[in-house]
Amino acid sequence: MKSLKNIHSESVPIGTDLDIARSALEAGQLVAVPTETVYGLAGNALNEAAVSRIFAVKNRPTFDPLIIHVADKALLNKWAVDVDDRAWKLAEAFWPGPLTLLLPKADSIPDLVTAGSPRVAIRIPAHPLTLELLGELSFPLAAPSANPFGYISPTTPEHVAAQLQKGVAYILNGGSCRVGIESTIVGFEEGEVIIYRAGGLPIEKIETVVGKVSLKPHSSSNPAAPGMLKSHYAPRTPFQLGVVAELAKAFSSQEVGIIRYREYLAGIPENQQIILSAVGNLEEAARNLFSGMRALDALQLRCILAEPVPDEGLGRAINDRLRRAAAR
Ligand code: TXA
Numbered sequence: 001m002k003s004l005k006n007i008h009s010e011s012v013p014i015g016t017d018l019d020i021a022r023s024a025l026e027a028g029q030l031v032a033v034p035t036e037t038v039y040g041l042a043g044n045a046l047n048e049a050a051v052s053r054i055f056a057v058k059n060r061p062t063f064d065p066l067i068i069h070v071a072d073k074a075l076l077n078k079w080a081v082d083v084d085d086r087a088w089k090l091a092e093a094f095w096p097g098p099l100t101l102l103l104p105k106a107d108s109i110p111d112l113v114t115a116g117s118p119r120v121a122i123r124i125p126a127h128p129l130t131l132e133l134l135g136e137l138s139f140p141l142a143a144p145s146a147n148p149f150g151y152i153s154p155t156t157p158e159h160v161a162a163q164l165q166k167g168v169a170y171i172l173n174g175g176s177c178r179v180g181i182e183s184t185i186v187g188f189e190e191g192e193v194i195i196y197r198a199g200g201l202p203i204e205k206i207e208t209v210v211g212k213v214s215l216k217p218h219s220s221s222n223p224a225a226p227g228m229l230k231s232h233y234a235p236r237t238p239f240q241l242g243v244v245a246e247l248a249k250a251f252s253s254q255e256v257g258i259i260r261y262r263e264y265l266a267g268i269p270e271n272q273q274i275i276l277s278a279v280g281n282l283e284e285a286a287r288n289l290f291s292g293m294r295a296l297d298a299l300q301l302r303c304i305l306a307e308p309v310p311d312e313g314l315g316r317a318i319n320d321r322l323r324r325a326a327a328r
């Protein structure tokens with residue numbers, strides 16, 4: 001067992017000092033930054049050493065490309081080329097916000113960032129601290145979610161600190177993430193608008209701007225989205241998705257954790273249960289999902305049982321994350 005003192009002395013500084021964050025990033029170091037979706041592990045996207053460090057710290061395979069974060073829509077024309085009209089419309093409607101656009105990349109974006117793909121993923125995050133930071137930098141920030149590869153994305157600075165220590169210079173404290181689930185990734189193929197990852201911007205909202213979209217199921221064999229692996233966002237505890245009242249019959253009440261939308265399951269201690277939103281609000285459910293998964297994982301139970309939420313609005317992204325957690 002480590003003593004508390006040891007844990008403390010190894011921990012990464014957490015604070016709201018933008019000067020510290022900026023200097024570290026300018027020196028090629030990594031800073032965890034808040035966004036409205038999840039915390040990102042950020043580095044200078046134009047500095048290959050910094051980008052390599054991101055992959056190393058996360059233990060992420062280099063075939064899984066990184067999103068770049070910018071502060072201004074006009075930069076689409078700097079870091080991407082041949083920007084589709086519909087991309088401009090979406091940017092106008094939803095940025096800053098939980099939308100990532102996949103566009104043909106400018107030569108100045110290192111291949112390491114896009115894992116060799118000719119397309120780059122770009123977004124403007126809606127968090128005042130990170131927007132201010134981006135406004136002070138002369139380069140975009142490459143930032144994947146600030147968790148070890150394959151684990152649950154962090155929605156508080158404490159989540160980041162609990163799992164990433166070495167190689168992170170500073171954690172910029174922006175509180176709890178307001179959306180709580182990663183951005184929706186949108187691209188354009190032969191005239192079609194494609195959703196590569198359901199996320200914090202509901203598909204219904206996207207369709208009000210660009211009309212009908214197609215969903216491209218993520219998989220490790222999908223070259224358009226190499227990193228969107230089937231098994232992802234997973235707690236360490238075995239995870240099952242289905243009708244929890246049925247699944248729970250195979251376990252004793254002390255052995256299982258439960259994730260449900262609105263109501264506790266009778267017969268299981270309530271401290272082993274996460275209710276995503278008692279009032280049935282999918283935004284609230286999204287906000288509670290990852291911290292709930294973490295809390296149950298920490299109990300080291302035999303199994304976590306989860307039930308899908310209504311498959312509409314943010315519910316699609318929530319169900320997608322639950323399926324991936326179960327695919328492990
Ligand atoms: O909300 C978010 O998107 C958060 C915050 C920090 O911005 N970021 C995030 O990054 O979720 P990450 O790396 O955990 O997930 C990004 C996903 C990966 O599945 C990756 O494969 C995909 O985006 N992606 C990034 N660049 C891509 C590219 N050029 N082509 C295809 N997929 C790409």
Ligand code: MG
Pocket residue numbers: 144145153
């Ligand atoms: Mg991630």
